[in-house]
Amino acid sequence: MKFKLVIFDLDGTLMNTSPGIFDSANKAMVQLGxxxxxxxxxxxxxxxxxxxxxxxxxxxxxxxFIEQAVANYRVEYSLHGQYNAVAYPQIIETLAQLKERGYLLAVGTLKHEELATNMMQYFELAPFFSSIRGADMGSKLTKADIVKNVLSDLKIDPSDAVLIGDTTHDLIGAKDSGVKFVAVDYGFGFPRGQQPIEGMLKVISSPGELLTFLG
Incomplete structure (x- = not known):
């Protein structure tokens, strides 16, 4: 199956962001006592x-207490947490080869859009992507909304796009936006050895496997 656009989730798919996220979340809670x-x-x-x-x-x-916790978290993550992350092995090589093969690449994440853009720039991944879309400040956008924003940016039909992600939120977002879905089992959501279920084209265990699958 040939696609024009490959949309990547960020946390747990492009990057291991857990150290910065966990630390920022805990600090937000400590600030609440x-x-x-x-x-x-x-x-x-x-x-x-x-x-x-x-x-x-x-x-x-x-x-x-949710509103204050979110505010605390966003300050901590913006100042420190976003920089405490690392791209997964093979990600840079995979992105480079996909782009060389003519695929459009994008990021679609439930992370706040400004943070996602800042991170892609800081870690020098931004040049690979034609669109970087994320959540709004009120966290009202669903994953499907974010994927649709990417499709709108690049004027791509859903049938020509595939979302790569590591959680059921990605799976549901793909279904609700009309794009196909490839799961990864090296992130935070799906366990290692995850077998394909309804809605999954494939499960990959490393970014490099995507090159073989997409061709």
């Missing part, structure tokens, strides 16, 4: 969903 979370499995719930849901899922935080 709460205990930080030390269990990595529990902290992993913070990656994938919209940020409001992240605080509920990970810390069981009451609704009245």
């Amino acid at each position: 709460r205990q930080p979370e030390s269990d990595v499995k529990q902290l992993s719930k913070f990656i994938g969903p919209p940020i409001i849901q992240c605080f509920k899922n990970t810390y069981n935080l009451e609704d009245e």
Whole structure:
């Protein structure tokens, strides 16, 4: 199946952003007078969903404290956390080869759009992408909304695009936006050895496998 556009999720797909995310989330909670979370499995719930849901899922935080927690987190992550990340092995080579083969590349993430753009620039990945789209400040956009924004930017039909991601939020976003979906099992959501389920074209265990699959 040939595509024109490959859309990448950011956290857990392009980059291992967990150190900066976990640290910023815990600092946000400490500023509220709460205990930080030390269990990595529990902290992993913070990656994938919209940020409001992240605080509920990970810390069981009451609704009245969510707004302040999000504000605390965004300050910490903007100042420090976003720089505490690393691209997954083979990502740069994979992006370069896909671009050389004529694919349009984009980022579609539930991370705030300005942060996503800043990170792609800081880690020198931005030149690979023709569109970088993310969440709004109110976290009202769904993954499907963000994917549709990418499609609109590049004037690409959904049937000509595929989303690469590591969580069920990506899977649902692909389905709801009409694009195909390839799962990765090296990120934060799908476990190693994940078998394809409905809605998944394929599951890959390293970025390099995408080159073979897409051709």
